[in-house]
Amino acid sequence: MKQGGERIVALTCYDALFARLLDGAGVDILLVGDSVNQVLAGADTTLSATLEQMIYHTRSVRRGAERAMVVCDLPFLTYQVSREEAIRNAGRVMQETGCHAVKLEGGQPVAGTVRALVDVGIPVMGHLGLTPQSVHALGGYRVQGRDQKTAERLQADAKALEQAGAFAMVLELIPAPLASQISKALAIPTIGIGAGPACDGQVLVLPDMLGLNDRFTAKFVKRYAALAEDVREAVKLYAAEVREGRYPGPEHSFPT
Numbered sequence: 001m002k003q004g005g006e007r008i009v010a011l012t013c014y015d016a017l018f019a020r021l022l023d024g025a026g027v028d029i030l031l032v033g034d035s036v037n038q039v040l041a042g043a044d045t046t047l048s049a050t051l052e053q054m055i056y057h058t059r060s061v062r063r064g065a066e067r068a069m070v071v072c073d074l075p076f077l078t079y080q081v082s083r084e085e086a087i088r089n090a091g092r093v094m095q096e097t098g099c100h101a102v103k104l105e106g107g108q109p110v111a112g113t114v115r116a117l118v119d120v121g122i123p124v125m126g127h128l129g130l131t132p133q134s135v136h137a138l139g140g141y142r143v144q145g146r147d148q149k150t151a152e153r154l155q156a157d158a159k160a161l162e163q164a165g166a167f168a169m170v171l172e173l174i175p176a177p178l179a180s181q182i183s184k185a186l187a188i189p190t191i192g193i194g195a196g197p198a199c200d201g202q203v204l205v206l207p208d209m210l211g212l213n214d215r216f217t218a219k220f221v222k223r224y225a226a227l228a229e230d231v232r233e234a235v236k237l238y239a240a241e242v243r244e245g246r247y248p249g250p251e252h253s254f255p256t
């Protein structure tokens with residue numbers, strides 16, 4: 001798609017219901033992000049996401065996806081300890097979920113692991129910039145690569161991931177000109193989130209862009225719907241109708 005100048009459309013997805021909807025709407029990549037731990041499980045960070053949790057959600061997404069590529073995030077500490085553990089854990093994800101690829105965070109320090117996974121036949125997507133599994137080391141959820149030194153490191157990280165065999169990479173929360181430089185320097189596609197318009201594709205966290213997670217606001221998130229409001233209104237109407245005896249009516253009941 002990059003070679004053909006076609007933009008890649010990605011969204012996070014955590015269950016079969018939405019997977020069917022997104023797949024049917026033509027989304028190219030369904031990313032089962034470890035953001036599920038925050039968005040659906042209510043945790044403060046992604047750090048406590050487990051392999052079991054990711055396998056459960058990825059298996060569900062895979063059941064709902066006929067055409068889209070399904071990518072599963074490897075959670076914190078499932079790929080950093082050793083290459084052997086990374087292969088075992090990523091292999092489990094591939095075997096038990098039927099997904100097409102895994103994603104992991106980091107640059108040069110994980111390039112050897114990316115190579116080891118690719119060598120055993122596991123497609124790997126990288127993730128650079130704001131890497132949420134390192135949120136405490138980064139001092140918070142903030143834009144990365146604003147200074148020359150970090151920008152140069154991110155460029156070298158991107159090259160290292162490509163050379164290690166990654167097939168694509170997420171660029172999260174980095175200045176648009178830097179994302180543009182990295183995207184131009186790579187043959188593999190970049191998928192941006194808060195990284196400007198020059199990336200080869202875009203990803204957003206689904207409940208954020210649907211306005212379902214209406215407590216979360218960020219400059220880079222465009223809301224394409226206001227589902228939280230729709231849900232609140234629908235549930236209030238249902239509650240009122242039940243309380244007032246207006247639901248169920250004869251049309252919802254079985255006479256015999």
Ligand code: KIV
Nearest residue numbers: 012033034035170203
């Ligand atoms: O976990 C996630 O949802 C992600 C995206 C934000 C890229 O990694």
